[in-house]
Amino acid sequence: xxxxxxxxxxxxxxxxxxxxxxxxxxxxxxxxxxxxxxxxxxxxxxxxxxxxxxxxxxxxxxxxxxxxxxxxxxxxxxxxxxxxxxxxxxxxxxxxxxxxxxxxxxxxxxxxxxxxxxxxxxxxxxxxxxxxxxxxxxxxxxxxxxxxxxxxxxxxxxxxxxxxxxxxxxxxxxxxxxxxxxxxxxxxxxxxxxxxxxxxxxxxxxxxxxxxxxxxxxxxxxxxxxxxxxxxxxxxxxxxxxxxxxxxxxxxxxxxxxxxxxxx
Amino acid sequence: xxxxxxxxxxxxxxxxxxxxxxxxxxxxxxxxxxxxxxxxxxxxxxxxxxxxxxxxxxxxxxxxxxxxxxxxxxxxxxxxxxxxxxxxxxxxxxxxxxxxxxxxxxxxxxxxxxxxxxxxxxxxxxxxxxxxxxxxxxxxxxxxxxxxxxxxxxxxxxxxxxxxxxxxxxxxxxxxxxxxxxxxxxxxxxxxxxxxxxxxxxxxxxxxxxxxxxxxxxxxxxxxxxxxxxxxxxxxxxxxxxxxxxxxxxxxxxxxxxxxxxxxxxxxxxxxxxxxxxxxxxxxxxxxxxxxxxxxxxxxxxxxxxxxxxxxxxxxxxxxxxxxxxxxxxxxxxxxxxxxxxxxxxxxxxxxxxxxxxxxxxxxxxxxxxxxxxxxxxxxxxxxxxxxxxxxxxxxxxxxxxxxxxxxxxxxxxxxxxxxxxxxxxxxxxxxxxxxxxx
Ligand SMILES: Nc1ncnc2c1ncn2[C@@H]1O[C@H](COP(=O)(O)OP(=O)(O)O)[C@@H](O)[C@H]1O
Ligand SMILES: [Mg+2]
Numbered sequence: 001x002x003x004x005x006x007x008x009x010x011x012x013x014x015x016x017x018x019x020x021x022x023x024x025x026x027x028x029x030x031x032x033x034x035x036x037x038x039x040x041x042x043x044x045x046x047x048x049x050x051x052x053x054x055x056x057x058x059x060x061x062x063x064x065x066x067x068x069x070x071x072x073x074x075x076x077x078x079x080x081x082x083x084x085x086x087x088x089x090x091x092x093x094x095x096x097x098x099x100x101x102x103x104x105x106x107x108x109x110x111x112x113x114x115x116x117x118x119x120x121x122x123x124x125x126x127x128x129x130x131x132x133x134x135x136x137x138x139x140x141x142x143x144x145x146x147x148x149x150x151x152x153x154x155x156x157x158x159x160x161x162x163x164x165x166x167x168x169x170x171x172x173x174x175x176x177x178x179x180x181x182x183x184x185x186x187x188x189x190x191x192x193x194x195x196x197x198x199x200x201x202x203x204x205x206x207x208x209x210x211x212x213x214x215x216x217x218x219x220x221x222x223x224x225x226x227x228x229x230x231x232x233x234x235x236x237x238x239x240x241x242x243x244x245x246x247x248x249x250x251x252x253x254x255x256x257x258x259x260x261x262x263x264x
Numbered sequence: 265x266x267x268x269x270x271x272x273x274x275x276x277x278x279x280x281x282x283x284x285x286x287x288x289x290x291x292x293x294x295x296x297x298x299x300x301x302x303x304x305x306x307x308x309x310x311x312x313x314x315x316x317x318x319x320x321x322x323x324x325x326x327x328x329x330x331x332x333x334x335x336x337x338x339x340x341x342x343x344x345x346x347x348x349x350x351x352x353x354x355x356x357x358x359x360x361x362x363x364x365x366x367x368x369x370x371x372x373x374x375x376x377x378x379x380x381x382x383x384x385x386x387x388x389x390x391x392x393x394x395x396x397x398x399x400x401x402x403x404x405x406x407x408x409x410x411x412x413x414x415x416x417x418x419x420x421x422x423x424x425x426x427x428x429x430x431x432x433x434x435x436x437x438x439x440x441x442x443x444x445x446x447x448x449x450x451x452x453x454x455x456x457x458x459x460x461x462x463x464x465x466x467x468x469x470x471x472x473x474x475x476x477x478x479x480x481x482x483x484x485x486x487x488x489x490x491x492x493x494x495x496x497x498x499x500x501x502x503x504x505x506x507x508x509x510x511x512x513x514x515x516x517x518x519x520x521x522x523x524x525x526x527x528x529x530x531x532x533x534x535x536x537x538x539x540x541x542x543x544x545x546x547x548x549x550x551x552x553x554x555x556x557x558x559x560x561x562x563x564x565x566x567x568x569x570x571x572x573x574x575x576x577x578x579x580x581x582x583x584x585x586x587x588x589x590x591x592x593x594x595x596x597x598x599x600x601x602x603x604x605x606x607x608x609x610x611x612x613x614x615x616x617x618x619x620x621x622x623x624x625x626x627x628x629x630x631x632x633x634x635x636x637x638x639x640x641x642x643x644x645x646x647x648x649x650x651x652x653x654x655x656x657x658x659x660x661x662x663x664x665x666x667x668x669x670x671x672x673x674x675x676x677x678x679x680x681x682x683x684x685x686x687x688x689x690x691x692x693x694x695x696x697x698x699x700x701x702x703x
Contacts, residue, residue, distance in 0.1 A: 056658050057657075057658070058654055059650070059654065060650075079657070079663075080654060080657040080658050081657045081658075081660055081661060081662050081663070081666075083658075084657070084658055084659055084660040085660050089658075090658055092655070092658075095655070096649075096651050096652050096654075096655040098652055098655070098656075098670070098673060099673065099677065100672070100673030100674060100675075100676040100677050101669055101670075101672075101673045101676075106656075106659075106669075109661060109665070109669070110656075110659035110660050110661060113659075113660045113661055113662075113665075114659075114660040117660065149673075166659060170659065170660065
């Protein structure tokens with residue numbers, strides 16, 4: 001585990017969130033500093049995607065308690081688009097298909113909107129085309145993909161690469177990757193990992209939600225958190241993921257029992 | 265409306281029939297035309313003005329039409345080319361312009377070396393064409409269509425296109441109908457005759473100068489001989505106060521292919537009837553439609569595809585986008601006659617409701633009497649998808665832009681089928697602007 005005194009990008013304090021009156025998140029605490037990579041692991045249904053969507057501002061989820069500070073702002077005060085403009089980016093576990101909207105059109109619109117909000121230069125279609133093709137090379141994407149509708153008919157791997165491409169264009173301060181590795185073969189996984197590592201620097205931070213150690217072989221986390229029933233029940237360094245891989249999630253419970261037993 | 269009112273309406277109209285060139289003088293060669301018009305006058309008298317009690321007009325109340333004194337339009341002082349410039353289509357080398365229903369040679373553009381016939385139906389040389397007699401009024405069902413009967417009764421100027429055998433016209437043909445007068449009725453008419461192996465793209469385009477209230481009552485007849493291939497783009501962008509009543513009839517011979525895209529954006533009340541008749545085997549049609557309306561607009565599309573012969577294919581996709589208190593109606597009838605084996609037919613009606621007060625009535629009607637057929641159909645009514653909106657917002661787009669983009673995308677699938685890039689672009693912009701205004 002690193003000792004990092006970089007500025008705090010995200011501070012989540014006792015976060016509770018519900019959907020349709022069902023509480024899913026039950027008191028999450030998490031501090032992320034710039035330059036850090038955090039992995040969040042946990043069984044299906046433990047609330048990882050819910051946490052990611054609450055960070056991104058999905059309107060169906062209601063925060064009932066706690067707070068989220070993002071770069072000295074109250075994140076909960078910002079709408080989803082304001083969060084994106086301020087540098088929060090969620091790579092979706094299930095990217096949405098939007099028939100009828102060309103990928104190139106969508107990417108340019110998103111890019112220019114965010115650039116304008118950040119007081120930076122917008123690109124015309126030709127300039128943008130050069131720019132996006134450069135980024136696509138990094139992710140080894142076929143050029144024809146720009147002409148297709150957003151995610152429509154994309155394979156699982158293509159959709160995930162498209163998410164990372166969007167991340168590359170929008171240059172977030174806080175990238176949240178929700179199971180970006182699921183459904184990728186090992187080659188695609190390496191390409192995606194290379195892309196993410198390329199985007200990561202000391203000025204930003206990444207939260208990786210994953211089930212599998214194999215992603216963490218390629219993107220090495222500073223912290224690993226284990227989520228269960230809407231809480232982070234254990235935090236450790238990168239070796240925690242290896243222990244989980246070897247012993248399974250039950251091991252944590254036994255481990256906690258042992259710890260509890262030892263302290264009495 | 266009462267029957268007396270309806271008959272008064274007709275009397276009032278018929279009294280107004282102008283003494284035009286076709287009625288005056290002893291032009292024996294035009295006997296057939298006089299007969300046709302007289303028959304249409306009789307039929308219009310026999311058929312009542314439709315009311316919501318008629319099954320075919322259940323959702324579409326046209327009584328506001330009869331309340332206003334819409335007299336036939338008069339020939340007006342000439343428009344200038346600059347007036348119609350915004351409606352011109354870059355790719356089209358051939359353009360016929362009709363102002364309030366009257367042919368305007370000055371605004372039209374016809375290249376001299378034509379391999380095909382194009383011009384005003386009422387021009388003596390064209391009316392003489394035996395083909396005109398053989399086809400005019402022979403495809404549209406004016407015997408059970410009040411408004412088509414009226415159009416035929418008032419028949420004067422119109423667009424005539426005859427494509428001889430093996431003639432392929434590469435540049436699109438633009439038929440531009442411009443309404444300029446308040447409280448009048450115009451009666452546009454189109455007749456296209458495509459002979460064996462002919463090919464063309466025809467744009468039938470209804471526009472207005474200003475925001476006048478008027479009636480367009482139009483009829484188009486398309487006859488495709490063996491292996492003819494016709495693209496037909498129909499654009500209804502009338503003024504928002506107008507009434508638009510239109511019928512298209514398409515007759516298909518063996519191996520012919522008819523592809524149409526019909527876009528409905530304008531008019532306060534509009535009704536479009538499209539009838540496709542398969543008269544021989546192995547013909548194909550693709551008919552797509554998009555209606556995008558708002559405010560208090562009503563747009564009604566009734567289509568009827570008659571698989572009267574075996575081995576024909578029809579594909580239909582109809583989409584409606586309704587906002588505010590607008591109301592869209594779609595009735596898509598597909599008939600497969602008993603001997604029309606190996607018919608392949610698909611129909612999809614998809615509808616997007618942008619407001620809680622908007623209304624959609626969609627009714628696919630399949631009447632299948634043959635057993636060896638493939639027929640698929642479906643209808644959906646939905647709203648914008650919240651997950652799609654969130655996805656776009658999570659990439660920085662604001663709510664309004666996200667909604668506009670998704671609305672546009674819904675319609676784009678139909679616009680994409682327009683094979684004339686500049687027109688497609690113009691309509692894309694029109695739809696984007698319409699979305700922006702409505703939001
Ligand atoms: N729309 C919803 N309504 C009710 N419960 C939901 C809804 N979405 C997710 N949940 C529940 O929330 C819990 C957490 O789900 P999720 O955040 O997707 O978990 P994870 O990503 O860790 O697999 C699950 O028990 C799931 O059933
Ligand atoms: Mg999940």
